[in-house]
Amino acid sequence: MAVAVRVEHLRKAFGRVVAVEDVTLEVYEGEIFGLIGPNGAGKTTTLRMIAGLVKPDSGMVSIMGLDPFKESGEAKRVLGYLPEEADVYTRLTGLEHLKFYASIYGGDVDETVRYGATVSGLGGDLYKKAGEYSKGMKRRLLLSLVLMRKPKVALLDEPTSGLDVYSSIKVRDLIKGFARENKSTIILSSHNMLEVEYVCDRVAFINKGRVVEVGSPSDLKRKYGASNLEEVFVRATGG
Numbered sequence: 535m536a537v538a539v540r541v542e543h544l545r546k547a548f549g550r551v552v553a554v555e556d557v558t559l560e561v562y563e564g565e566i567f568g569l570i571g572p573n574g575a576g577k578t579t580t581l582r583m584i585a586g587l588v589k590p591d592s593g594m595v596s597i598m599g600l601d602p603f604k605e606s607g608e609a610k611r612v613l614g615y616l617p618e619e620a621d622v623y624t625r626l627t628g629l630e631h632l633k634f635y636a637s638i639y640g641g642d643v644d645e646t647v648r649y650g651a652t653v654s655g656l657g658g659d660l661y662k663k664a665g666e667y668s669k670g671m672k673r674r675l676l677l678s679l680v681l682m683r684k685p686k687v688a689l690l691d692e693p694t695s696g697l698d699v700y701s702s703i704k705v706r707d708l709i710k711g712f713a714r715e716n717k718s719t720i721i722l723s724s725h726n727m728l729e730v731e732y733v734c735d736r737v738a739f740i741n742k743g744r745v746v747e748v749g750s751p752s753d754l755k756r757k758y759g760a761s762n763l764e765e766v767f768v769r770a771t772g773g
């Protein structure tokens with residue numbers, strides 16, 4: 535299988551806080567890959583380094599063969615990134631968001647907007663101001679803004695953070711449908727291990743800035759004799 539994202543021995547400290555100690559990963563093309571771990575484990579910092587937004591102290595990143603720092607222009611063209619703290623413009627409608635972003639992306643704007651509208655699943659709500667949206671609707675709009683460009687690699691930081699079970703399911707289905715349709719590679723972070731089990735082909739457990747296990751949910755459960763990924767995590771970290 536071809537490797538879409540390769541990360542070798544990434545390290546990043548902020549002053550005396552070591553956010554990422556040593557992270558090595560290989561993510562294959564077309565895969566939905568989960569970075570999972572507790573608060574402060576280093577998931578966001580890892581994603582930001584892969585996205586080329588935070589320069590690692592050491593180690594290397596390759597996205598579809600591109601270095602996100604030395605070849606940032608080309609890397610940005612294949613990459614989509616949803617930050618955890620992303621927000622909408624409250625005075626714009628959902629549709630205005632789609633049009634605004636599509637015009638920045640270039641290409642066939644109408645076609646991009648049409649695709650973004652479909653991906654969002656927001657239907658008639660696209661005509662409402664985003665300030666009136668629920669958290670789940672905002673997250674779906676933000677995700678569709680990232681995915682409407684059909685990035686080869688999408689990095690999604692906590693895509694379902696703060697959402698109730700129904701909204702989470704809609705967002706997960708959106709991600710799965712997009713990945714399947716476009717054969718894109720998705721790396722998402724989460725501390726919800728049960729959810730990750732449902733959506734990801736493979737997962738990496740991150741704890742204290744290090745990868746402690748990598749594998750498919752079913753292989754990991756078998757290896758640790760566990761009935762779910764929470765149990766695997768506790769056993770893998772010696773908890």
Ligand SMILES: Nc1ncnc2c1ncn2[C@@H]1O[C@H](COP(=O)(O)OP(=O)(O)OP(=O)(O)O)[C@@H](O)[C@H]1O
Nearest residue numbers: 548551552553572573574575576577578579580725
């Ligand atoms: N810009 C920064 N300056 C200082 N410390 C930082 C910075 N960014 C992250 N950290 C610290 O690095 C560590 C890892 O943070 P990171 O956000 O990568 O973890 P995370 O796994 O994404 O956590 P969460 O699940 O809570 O989002 C934490 O101790 C955090 O406080």
